[in-house]
Amino acid sequence: GNSVTQMEGPVTLSEEAFLTINCTYTATGYPSLFWYVQYPGEGLQLLLKATKADDKGSNKGFEATYRKETTSFHLEKGSVQVSDSAVYFCALRHRGSTLGRLYFGRGTQLTVWP
Amino acid sequence: GAGVSQSPSNKVTEKGKDVELRCDPISGHTALYWYRQSLGQGLEFLIYFQGNSAPDKSGLPSDRFSAERTGGSVSTLTIQRTQQEDSAVYLCASSLELAGEQFFGPGTRLTVL
Numbered sequence: 001g002n003s004v005t006q007m008e009g010p011v012t013l014s015e016e017a018f019l020t021i022n023c024t025y026t027a028t029g030y031p032s033l034f035w036y037v038q039y040p041g042e043g044l045q046l047l048l049k050a051t052k053a054d055d056k057g058s059n060k061g062f063e064a065t066y067r068k069e070t071t072s073f074h075l076e077k078g079s080v081q082v083s084d085s086a087v088y089f090c091a092l093r094h095r096g097s098t099l100g101r102l103y104f105g106r107g108t109q110l111t112v113w114p
Numbered sequence: 115g116a117g118v119s120q121s122p123s124n125k126v127t128e129k130g131k132d133v134e135l136r137c138d139p140i141s142g143h144t145a146l147y148w149y150r151q152s153l154g155q156g157l158e159f160l161i162y163f164q165g166n167s168a169p170d171k172s173g174l175p176s177d178r179f180s181a182e183r184t185g186g187s188v189s190t191l192t193i194q195r196t197q198q199e200d201s202a203v204y205l206c207a208s209s210l211e212l213a214g215e216q217f218f219g220p221g222t223r224l225t226v227l
Contacts, residue, residue, distance in 0.1 A: 036218075043118070044205065044218035089157060093213075100145060100170060100212045104157035 002027045006090045006105035013080055013112050021075040021108045023064075023090035031092040033057075033066055033073040034102070038087045047075075047088070080112045118219035120206050126225045127196055135191045135222045139208030146189050147209075147216060148181060152202035160204075163189065164212045196226045 007022040025031065035047040035057070048057030053068035062077045073090060090105040119138045127133050139146045148160040159173040163183040174180070178196075183189040193200055203223050207216040 043220045044207075046215055046217075049215075100147065100162040100164060101159040101173065102147075102149075102216065103159070104149075106156035 002031065002092060002094050002103045004090050004092055004103050004105040006088075006108055008106070008108065009087075010109040010111060013110070015082055015112055015114050016079045017112075019075070019077040019080045019084075019110070021088055021090075021110070023073045023075065023105060025071050025073065025090075025092050027071075027092055027094055027103075029095060030068070031094045033064070034091040034093070035062070035064055035073070035075050036089040036091060036104075038089065038107075040086070044089065080110075082112045082114050085110055085112045118206055118208050118217055120204075120219040120222050122222060123220065124223045124225075126227065128227050129198060130195055132192065132194045133196055133224065135193075135204050135224070137189045137191070137206030137208075137219060139187065139189070139206070140217055141187075143208035143210050143217075144186070145209045145212045145214070145216075146183055147207040148189070148191050149205040149207065150202045151205055151221070155202075157205075160191070162212075193224075196224075198226050200224060201226045 003026045032051045034049045036044045037047045038044050048059040050057040050066035056065045064075045087107045089107045091102045121136045145164045147162040151157045161171050161181050163169045178194045181191045203221040205221045207218045209216045
């Protein structure tokens, strides 16, 4: 079946630190991969995506590379800010009969201190 | 409207009561999705609607859960005979087409006492 596993939080960092949130997936075929972010009091927002192997998604200084060989899509940012404090969700969407649904990881809470 | 809206934002109910949660998708979006976010289960898919096609109900956890989408726009998620384990945040999303980017609403927090 399809599933996503991401590192458990919470993750606490100082401002300007390097961030990595690990995400691995299980899926048949070649899914599309996503990172969503949920800021405090707000709805889920798409942060970045990649639709095929070796694609790199990027947005707001965050990056993630679709690695088929390791079935991973780790989220990275070189220098985090206090405003990056949020919950981050890794997700996949399969291209088969379940095209419409997203499969989410459990989320990783990130807190950045000044 | 500018985005997906959901109502109510919070709902407290007693065990055994029925509840209805509403979702207004972005105008023109043909696909609409319901997810549930709970401490124990994370974010899980419930159901989606695409145009006039039969909905994918494969994620509904029991027959107490049902959803409809009237006129291809507004959707209502109904939970009958609520149980404490139904307590969660219910999220609605819509997309222009089935494979398109999903835009999420702010959610309805349901608490079953």
